[in-house]
Structure formats: structure tokens, C-alpha cells
Amino acid sequence: MANFDLNDDxxxxxxxxxxxxxxxxxxxxxxxxxxxxxxxxxxYLPEDYINDEWESFGxxxxxxxxxxxxxxxxxxxxxxxPAWIVKAVGGTTTxxxxxxxxxxxxxxxxxxxxxAVDGANLLDWPIxxxxxxxxxxxxxxxxxxxxxxxxxxxxxxxxxKVFEKGAKALGYKEVHTGRMAINSKDYDGRMACQQTxxxxxxxxxxxxxxxxYTDIPAGEATGNLEVRERAHVARILHNDAGKVTGVEYFDxxxxxQMQKARIVCVAGNSFESPRLLLNSASSMFPNGLxxxxxxxxxxxxxxxxxxxxxxxxxxxxxxxxxxxAGIVQDEARHDPSRGFVGGYELETLALGLPFMAAFLNPxxxxxxFTTALDHYENMAGMWIVGEDMPQLGNGVTLSDTxxxxxxxxxxxxxxxxxxxxxxxxxxxxxxxxxxxxxxxxRAFPTPPYxxxxxxxxxxxxxxxxxxxxxxxxxxxxxxxxxxxDGSQFTTGAxxxxxxxxxxxxxxQADHIARExxxxxx
Amino acid sequence: MxxxxxxxxxxxxxxxxxxxxxxxxxxxxxxxxxxxxxxAWAMEVxxxxxxxxxxxxxxxxxxxxxxxxxDKFYAVAVKGYDxxxxxxxxxxxxxxxxxxxxxxxxxxxxxxxxxxxxxxxLTAIAAGTFFNTxxxxxxxxxxxxxxxxxxxxxxxxxxxxxxxIDRGFDDIDWL
Numbered sequence: 208m209a210n211f212d213l214n215d216d217x218x219x220x221x222x223x224x225x226x227x228x229x230x231x232x233x234x235x236x237x238x239x240x241x242x243x244x245x246x247x248x249x250x251y252l253p254e255d256y257i258n259d260e261w262e263s264f265g266x267x268x269x270x271x272x273x274x275x276x277x278x279x280x281x282x283x284x285x286x287x288x289p290a291w292i293v294k295a296v297g298g299t300t301t302x303x304x305x306x307x308x309x310x311x312x313x314x315x316x317x318x319x320x321x322x323a324v325d326g327a328n329l330l331d332w333p334i335x336x337x338x339x340x341x342x343x344x345x346x347x348x349x350x351x352x353x354x355x356x357x358x359x360x361x362x363x364x365x366x367x368k369v370f371e372k373g374a375k376a377l378g379y380k381e382v383h384t385g386r387m388a389i390n391s392k393d394y395d396g397r398m399a400c401q402q403t404x405x406x407x408x409x410x411x412x413x414x415x416x417x418x419x420y421t422d423i424p425a426g427e428a429t430g431n432l433e434v435r436e437r438a439h440v441a442r443i444l445h446n447d448a449g450k451v452t453g454v455e456y457f458d459x460x461x462x463x464q465m466q467k468a469r470i471v472c473v474a475g476n477s478f479e480s481p482r483l484l485l486n487s488a489s490s491m492f493p494n495g496l497x498x499x500x501x502x503x504x505x506x507x508x509x510x511x512x513x514x515x516x517x518x519x520x521x522x523x524x525x526x527x528x529x530x531x532a533g534i535v536q537d538e539a540r541h542d543p544s545r546g547f548v549g550g551y552e553l554e555t556l557a558l559g560l561p562f563m564a565a566f567l568n569p570x571x572x573x574x575x576f577t578t579a580l581d582h583y584e585n586m587a588g589m590w591i592v593g594e595d596m597p598q599l600g601n602g603v604t605l606s607d608t609x610x611x612x613x614x615x616x617x618x619x620x621x622x623x624x625x626x627x628x629x630x631x632x633x634x635x636x637x638x639x640x641x642x643x644x645x646x647x648x649r650a651f652p653t654p655p656y657x658x659x660x661x662x663x664x665x666x667x668x669x670x671x672x673x674x675x676x677x678x679x680x681x682x683x684x685x686x687x688x689x690x691x692d693g694s695q696f697t698t699g700a701x702x703x704x705x706x707x708x709x710x711x712x713x714x715q716a717d718h719i720a721r722e723x724x725x726x727x728x
Numbered sequence: 729m730x731x732x733x734x735x736x737x738x739x740x741x742x743x744x745x746x747x748x749x750x751x752x753x754x755x756x757x758x759x760x761x762x763x764x765x766x767x768a769w770a771m772e773v774x775x776x777x778x779x780x781x782x783x784x785x786x787x788x789x790x791x792x793x794x795x796x797x798x799d800k801f802y803a804v805a806v807k808g809y810d811x812x813x814x815x816x817x818x819x820x821x822x823x824x825x826x827x828x829x830x831x832x833x834x835x836x837x838x839x840x841x842x843x844x845x846x847x848x849x850l851t852a853i854a855a856g857t858f859f860n861t862x863x864x865x866x867x868x869x870x871x872x873x874x875x876x877x878x879x880x881x882x883x884x885x886x887x888x889x890x891x892x893i894d895r896g897f898d899d900i901d902w903l
Contacts (some may be wrong), residue, residue: 244768258885261872338795364892365900372903402898411887521902526882528897560882572791572863573847580871581794585882645903695755 211243216467219242222440222452223727225298226708228474229418233426234716239263241431243466245456247439248294251699252420256409260562263408269294269629274606277621280654284569289619291657292476297419301409304531305388307352307706309343312336313541314700323549327596328506332697333669333678334353346710347571350388350416351395359391360384364528366555368585373641374535381536388416405649406530443471443487451688457612474691477661481603482617497682504673506597508699511627515638516588517647523587525557539701550701551593566656591634594701596624603664660704665694679718687728762874767786773810776818783822784809786838790846791863792870801876805869821858
């Protein structure tokens with residue numbers, strides 16, 4: 208394992224070790240690039256994961272202070288918890304469900320294909336499906352995505368079987384057990400899924416891909432990657448020429464350290480990445496680093512989500528097996544005749560009893576609520592994930608609240624766009640219809656949870672005035688400063704974002720290594 | 729949690745009903761205990777009054793009523809309010825609750841016979857801090873008791889048994 212000097216200014220510093228940073232760190236290390244990865248959380252491996260919802264939440268979730276505002280219900284029900292993401296080596300790849308689907312071609316060009324939408328700040332990505340196809344293939348191979356390559360699909364569990372039968376009764380055609388980064392057979396030294404449930408709490412079998420036990424140790428094994436755990440980056444530093452030179456961070460003992468760097472890559476997810484750029488403001492960059500466009504922290508997207516749970520007269524036992532066990536893709540198309548632009552996926556989801564009590568109807572009480580839980584064993588569930596509109600007013604600003612290091616925390620402001628609401632209502636209606644088609648006696652359109660898909664706050668743009676980074680994730684303003692996580696998303700598309708984050712990270716590593724060799728950065 | 733915790737928190741089977749005075753579905757014994765009428769369990773309170781604990785228990789059941797869940801689990805969920813740092817909250821909160829009951833023509837909250845009428849009283853204070861503190865606390869205090877899970881059919885972790893790959897992950901037979 209590598210151990211680099213704080214004054215070694217030849218290293219690439221990566222902030223965050225999730226789907227973006229963790230993959231980028233390994234990919235660069237494999238190419239012989241020296242990397243210091245700074246991770247705010249600790250290191251947890253399959254033997255450490257806890258199959259108990261609240262206990263696991265306490266172990267893995269990012270619980271540092273954040274504040275919220277806006278009309279979204281999360282701001283009322285979970286005011287200090289706008290996102291359900293992970294603070295640990297491997298980031299939220301520990302928690303994710305594993306759904307790994309590519310963007311549809313039209314989604315790369317949302318502005319062109321949807322047209323301007325009032326109140327939305329739509330923009331085309333500076334890349335497209337053809338450009339990304341080979342990188343998607345590399346990502347699918349890395350993650351072992353089922354139903355890609357020659358990898359078989361996973362078997363359907365009880366929750367899926369209910370969902371599939373209802374969906375097919377409605378005439379849906381694209382119904383299957385998903386393209387999942389969960390092994391249907393042993394793959395890449397990791398075993399096959401044992402249908403244990405608790406995918407959100409970290410896979411104790413290692414059957415689900417997580418950077419924590421794949422890319423991170425693979426990168427460390429090269430001798431080119433040093434991961435510093437419990438290292439909370441406070442500020443990115445720059446010189447008079449406007450190039451970044453290193454980062455200041457609080458180490459595990461709370462001492463401020465300074466690591467020099469040739470290149471800095473920010474991958475702290477869509478709240479922490481813009482927060483760090485804003486907290487790095489200087490006399491040369493008074494509005495924060497890489498922010499000449501004013502777009503750092505803006506255009507926050509969280510996918511149009513929600514859930515539908517339904518009760519049947521007989522047991523389903525939805526918690527058994529993979530948490531996200533199948534998908535309906537028919538509604539993912541762009542078809543404005545439905546009353547909204549963009550589309551959505553329906554994916555099965557199960558929560559254990561403790562989280563169902565917390566999330567079914569936050570704040571709810573009385574018999575309307577408890578008679579739903581009384582039939583928990585007979586419940587099936589699905590999650591909506593659809594494209595939401597980027598809006599200038601949605602996003603991350605610095606709060607008056609300070610964290611444990613005295614740094615201003617992220618305030619997350621979010622208001623639903625009318626398109627988001629129309630899409631969610633359509634999805635609720637379709638989801639309920641799916642369950643009613645198999646005899647549901649009662650259905651629950653459940654509001655969005657704290658966000659797991661956090662996107663867009665350092666968006667990619669062709670023109671520097673429209674966004675923060677170019678098509679390589681390289682900031683328009685500072686050539687040796689990159690963004691490597693989902694915050695670079697120009698638009699959100701309907702698909703779960705991790706596969707795209709991984710594909711972009713593999714592609715970015717290629718670009719960075721090439722430019723370093725050419726001595727252009 | 730579970731039996732060990734029940735014992736640690738002072739709940740044991742006790743025959744305390746001899747001197748009992750009725751208070752709703754529960755019994756306030758008058759000597760620092762709240763007990764079930766059938767003596768299935770009793771809870772000692774040391775900081776707040778037995779009457780306040782009885783009101784909290786009734787409130788817990790009215791907020792999250794599960795007829796198949798015995799009182800002892802609700803007792804575990806609210807036991808933490810018998811503490812010095814909660815005393816002021818409980819005193820003011822139960823006073824608020826009883827005042828709302830009086831405003832609706834009742835003697836106090838726990839003596840209201842029908843749940844429907846108690847819910848009307850709770851609704852009157854539902855925007856307040858006390859109600860929301862108790863409600864939010866119950867979400868974990870009640871539903872995160874592992875001993876409650878089987879009552880709802882929830883099986884908890886399965887890793888120790890090798891998951892459900894050979895134990896019914898796809899055994900649905902009624903579709």
C-alpha cells in the first residue's frame with residue numbers, strides 16, 4: 208500500500224471514494240498514476256455490515272449536519288437529512304441497490320428533444336450515447352451487470368413476481384429482473400446473490416458490487432493508491448496563476464493537514480462537492496472555485512421519486528431477496544402526451560418493518576397508518592425513479608450552520624417543478640394500477656424518501672457560461688480541477704445514476720492519464 | 729432489547745392490583761407503579777408520576793394502535809420519559825393533553841372510553857412539540873423492538889441462515 212508525502216506535489220488528490228472517486232482512484236492507479244484519496248468516512252467491509260436497518264444507518268449514513276429549505280416534503284419530515292447517502296470508504300456504493308441501466312440516447316440531449324420547459328434550466332450534455340457506449344461497456348464489465356455481456360439475470364423474488372404479474376396484466380412489455388450489479392453467478396472473485404435482503408445495508412456476501420471491496424483494494428494493490436480514511440477536506444488551495452495546488456483537510460484526529468497535488472478531483476456527491484468548491488472561495492475566486500458561471504451548487508436534481516406500496520389478502524414477504532428485484536421500463540420513454548417531458552422507471556423496492564414505519568407516511572399516525580403496517584407481511588412495494596427538471600433555484604448554498612470542524616454546511620433547497628409533479632402523479636397511478644391488477648386491497652402512494660440520487664450541482668456544459676465542467680469533467684475555469692461524481696450530470700435522465708457515474712469516471716481516468724503524459728495538466 | 733431490557737427497565741410481573749385504582753385500560757397503583765390490569769407486567773416510575781406514565785402509555789397506543797401488540801411493548805417505547813431531563817416536557821405535555829380533553833368535555837385524557845374521542849383530543853395538540861416528540865420517538869421506540877417484529881411477520885436478518893436462496897425468496901403460491 209502506498210504512502211505519499213504531504214509535500215509530494217506530483218499526486219492526484221481525489222476527494223471521496225464512491226462510484227466516482229473510488230473508481231477514478233483505481234483506474235488511475237492501474238495506469239501508474241500516483242493517487243491520494245481522501246475519504247471523510249471510515250472503512251467498513253462485508254464482515255462489518257449490519258443487517259439491521261437503524262443500526263446500519265448509524266454505521267454508514269452521512270449524518271454530519273445539513274440544512275434544508277423549499278417546498279419538498281423532505282424539508283419538513285427530515286429537515287436535517289436531505290439525503291440518504293453513505294460516509295465510508297466506497298461511499299454510497301455500499302448502500303446502493305445495484306440497478307445499472309444506461310441512459311437512453313435521447314436523454315443526453317434533453318433541451319433539444321424536450322424543447323425549452325418553463326421554469327426549467329434544461330441543457331444538452333456535451334456528450335452522447337455513441338460517445339459513451341464503449342465506456343458503458345467497460346463499466347458493465349467492471350460491475351458485472353446482469354443481462355449485459357453474457358451475464359444472466361437474477362431470479363425474481365416474491366415482490367418481483369407480484370410486480371411482474373400486475374405489470375404484464377397492464378400490457379407492459381419491458382418487465383424483467385433488471386440489469387443489476389449483483390452477481391447472478393460467481394463473478395470477479397465475488398460470490399452469487401444469496402437473496403438475503405438488506406442490499407441497502409451493505410452486501411454481506413459481497414455479491415453486489417461496491418467500490419469498498421473491489422476498486423479500492425485493487426487500486427491499493429498497485430502501490431499507486433493511498434486511501435486516507437476519516438480525512439475531511441476543508442478547502443482546495445490554489446496559486447496566483449489560478450491553478451489548484453493541494454487541499455487542506457482535517458485528519459482522523461481533527462488536525463488540519465495540507466496535501467499538495469498536481470490535480471484535484473472532487474467526488475463528494477452533489478451536496479459536498481459544491482459545498483467544498485464554495486467553501487474554497489478566495490480573493491481570486493470570491494464566489495468559490497470553478498464558479499465563474501455561477502452554476503456551482505445550482506440545478507440540483509434528485510430524480511422524481513416516490514413509492515407505491517400495496518396490501519394483498521395473502522402474504523408477499525417482500526423483504527426476502529434482493530431489495531430492488533425488478534423493473535418496468537415501458538414508461539421510461541419520452542412521450543409528452545402523458546402530460547410531462549421525460550420518463551420514469553418503476554423498480555421493486557422493499558423496506559424492513561422499522562424503515563417502513565419511518566417512511567410509509569412520515570408524520571402519519573392513527574389507524575389509517577397502523578392498519579397499513581398491520582399487513583406488512585402482505586405488502587408489495589415499488590419505487591419510482593424519473594427524470595426531474597434542473598432548476599436554477601434548486602441547489603446547494605452555504606448554510607449559517609457549521610459542522611464539527613467549524614465549516615459552513617450545505618443547505619439544500621428544493622421545489623418540485625410542475626413537470627416533476629405531473630410525472631410523479633402519473634407514476635403513482637400506474638403503480639397502483641399494477642397492484643390492483645393482481646388484487647391489491649389497498650394501495651399507498653408514498654412520498655419521496657431523503658434523496659439517494661443527488662445530481663447536477665456542478666453540471667457539465669459545452670459552453671463555460673452554462674455549467675461548471677467540460678465534457679471530461681474538467682472545470683472550465685481551472686484546468687487541473689476536476690469533478691468526478693454525479694454532480695457533473697447536465698440532466699438526470701430516468702435511470703439510476705451509478706452506472707453512468709462509473710462510466711464517466713473510467714473515461715475521465717483515461718483523459719487525465721493522457722493529459723498528464725502529454726504534460727498539458 | 730427484549731426480556732433483558734424489560735427487566736433492566738424495571739418491568740416485572742408483580743401482583744400489585746390489591747391497592748389499584750383504575751385509570752383507563754391501565755392501572756396506577758399509587759406507589760410508583762403502572763401495571764396491566766391482568767398483572768402481566770408492571771413498570772416502576774421514579775421521576776414522573778404513575779398517572780403521567782399511564783397517560784403516556786395510552787397516548788402511545790392511540791398514536792400507533794396495533795391491537796395485536798401487547799402493552800408491554802408500548803411501555804418499553806415510552807419508558808425513557810421517566811427521566812429527569814424529560815420531566816418538564818412530560819408535565820407540560822400531559823397538562824396540555826388533559827386541558828385539550830377538558831376543552832372537549834372530558835374529565836381528563838385517560839378516562840375517555842372510546843379511542844375515537846381520544847384521537848380527537850390528540851388531534852387538537854398534534855401540531856405541538858409534545859405530541860410530535862412522543863410520536864417521532866415511537867417510530868423507533870416501538871417498531872425497532874426486535875421482539876415486536878414477529879407480530880408483524882417481519883423476519884429481520886437472514887444472513888445468519890444463509891439468506892433466502894433456499895428458504896422461500898420466491899415461494900409465493902397464490903398469484
